[in-house]
Amino acid sequence: MGCPGAGSAITYNRMVVDRGADEIVDRLFHALADPTRRDIVRRCADGELSVSRLAQAYPMSFAAVQKHVAVLERAGLVRKERRGREQLVRSDPYAIQRARQALDQLETAWLGRVDRMSGLLAEPEPDTKGHRP
Amino acid sequence: MSVTSVDKDLDTLTLTLVAHFDAPAERVWDLWADPRKLERWWGPPTYPATVEKHELVPGGGVTYFMTGPEGDRHFGWWRITAVNPPRSLEFRDGFGDEDGNPSTELPVSTVRMQLVDEDGRTRMELRSVFDSREQLEQVLAMGMQEGLTLAVGQMDALLA
Numbered sequence: 001m002g003c004p005g006a007g008s009a010i011t012y013n014r015m016v017v018d019r020g021a022d023e024i025v026d027r028l029f030h031a032l033a034d035p036t037r038r039d040i041v042r043r044c045a046d047g048e049l050s051v052s053r054l055a056q057a058y059p060m061s062f063a064a065v066q067k068h069v070a071v072l073e074r075a076g077l078v079r080k081e082r083r084g085r086e087q088l089v090r091s092d093p094y095a096i097q098r099a100r101q102a103l104d105q106l107e108t109a110w111l112g113r114v115d116r117m118s119g120l121l122a123e124p125e126p127d128t129k130g131h132r133p
Numbered sequence: 134m135s136v137t138s139v140d141k142d143l144d145t146l147t148l149t150l151v152a153h154f155d156a157p158a159e160r161v162w163d164l165w166a167d168p169r170k171l172e173r174w175w176g177p178p179t180y181p182a183t184v185e186k187h188e189l190v191p192g193g194g195v196t197y198f199m200t201g202p203e204g205d206r207h208f209g210w211w212r213i214t215a216v217n218p219p220r221s222l223e224f225r226d227g228f229g230d231e232d233g234n235p236s237t238e239l240p241v242s243t244v245r246m247q248l249v250d251e252d253g254r255t256r257m258e259l260r261s262v263f264d265s266r267e268q269l270e271q272v273l274a275m276g277m278q279e280g281l282t283l284a285v286g287q288m289d290a291l292l293a
Contacts, residue, residue, distance in 0.1 A: 102263060106261055117152075
């Protein structure tokens with residue numbers, strides 16, 4: 001590979017999927033473009049707040065706060081953890097983001113592979129068929 | 134579309150994918166077991182794979198390289214841990230160098246593939262588990278940073 005480090009990570013991304021990074025970055029930027037959402041990420045660093053406790057901190061409805069949390073969740077910036085009857089919100093931006101990104105890449109890679117497998121199986125079978133070991 | 138379901142588990146770093154093919158299990162197995170067929174689907178069209186070694190036996194391995202748009206080669210390997218033709222295959226999947234030495238920078242995953250007959254079709258279940266979160270984070274931190282730098286660069290260009 002050309003250069004170790006960042007270069008190989010990028011090459012890996014391209015080899016595996018060849019796209020998708022833009023989408024992830026878009027989602028991340030969109031999620032962080034709102035001051036309330038940035039505040040939620042800050043407040044939930046220790047993961048001790050439930051959505052309802054969090055909602056009390058803002059002059060808006062529970063549903064509106066819940067929506068903000070959902071946007072952050074989709075961008076991989078917070079995750080919900082169940083503790084007893086409560087759902088606690090924890091921001092762990094980098095860990096979640098990276099795990100999600102890796103799985104998204106893997107998913108895209110496999111969707112492409114399955115698609116190509118289907119294409120190969122749709123090709124006519126050759127007449128000479130032998131069993132391979 | 135052949136893919137029937139995809140599930141991603143962030144806690145266990147696992148991807149589970151189910152696909153259905155209109156072909157008997159033997160033909161689907163052949164896509165894995167025949168190196169010439171394998172190289173027609175493993176890599177994306179922009180990074181086609183060339184399989185060099187292909188031994189689908191426990192303890193055996195597969196080595197291949199993917200050729201990039203500029204002729205750049207990237208080496209990958211499988212270590213076979215279990216094989217049961219034409220039903221299941223389990224292997225460790227990673228990148229490395231020309232001699233098959235595993236890369237310390239790129240993530241390794243364990244892949245388990247199963248084929249089941251279902252109503253005249255074949256159901257393929259694939260489960261891929263990344264080895265460690267630490268390794269993954271190291272790799273993706275670099276990728277993510279690069280992605281953000283690119284995005285910020287694009288924003289700067291738009292604002293200029």
